[in-house]
Amino acid sequence: MTAQPGSLPALPACARPADVRIEVYGGDSLDASVYVCRQHVTLSAAALDAYGWRAEPAAVRPLVTRPCGYAYRYPTGRLADLAHPHWCDRRGCLDRHRHRSLRLPVTSGRPEASIAEVSLSQGLTAGLEPVIALAVADAGNHEVTLSLGQGRVLSYQVRRLLDLTSRRRGR
Template sequence: MSTLPTPPACGEPATVRIELYTADSLDACAYTCAAHTIHVTAVVVKAGMDAHPVGMAPDVDRPCGYVHVYPTGTLATEPADLTHPRWCDRGDCARRGRHRSPALHLDTNRPEAFIVDVALVQALHPAAAPMVALTSVEGSATACLLLSVGQARVLRYRLGNLIDMTKATRNGGRWT
């Protein structure tokens, strides 16, 4: 776990959000006024993190110096009895007996025969590998398919190829 540097704080309304990254992980956001943006960015970079200043949404009200640490990032404090992967939603892992990411619903904005969700899961054992869980529901029947990350990666490419085959192409002057 990395240590978050302490940014300067003047308490004025923040006008810039700085996203703080470590190893391709969005770990925190620091909020600054225009006068402190360069200084906070320098402090973050000096601590070995990547800093990416971005604009703030108009409905967000934060003081300069406020820092939000994401619970799934490497800067989050982990409970001593149970360490979680970055993607874990950290809710009820012990009862379920596994870590689980938030389920992503495959919504096509049209009625479908099955409800399908996809999520990452991992047994609580430290040596366990993450798996991809595909869950389908039809009425009261539920089916779950667990794929290794390697199988899911290959499936992604195979599905992309199959979907590409359904696209219309020009064939001898006619669209097929």
């Protein structure tokens, strides 16, 4: 059976602290991590295998606490929410009528005259291209000026966002 895009089988979830992280692969990509207690490792791995996913148990990293049955779907994998671009932070899209990436600060690490953040933004209508959004808070000036340091950081952050748009889901 081929891994089914967007779906996982029903997995045990007893809510005890997870001892094992099961990496879920569909082909060569890491698509999800499922956290389970020791008692449910074999049953969960078998269910994932029967559904067409490759399950590879691994230790839970120190300081990571998850309940048995918790699943994290990687936004670039085959289990991603296809209603959102892979770069979308998935919070508040419907309220603002736009997808938006995390806002990245544009700061040189020194006090600045204005506070600036840059992000990707895209309307919810299918087929719209993402745009670069620059949010700036200043002392009420109509003209926004950025220091050379902020301009340099802005160029790095914009390149980072542009790199995100060139990656495709599942790669």
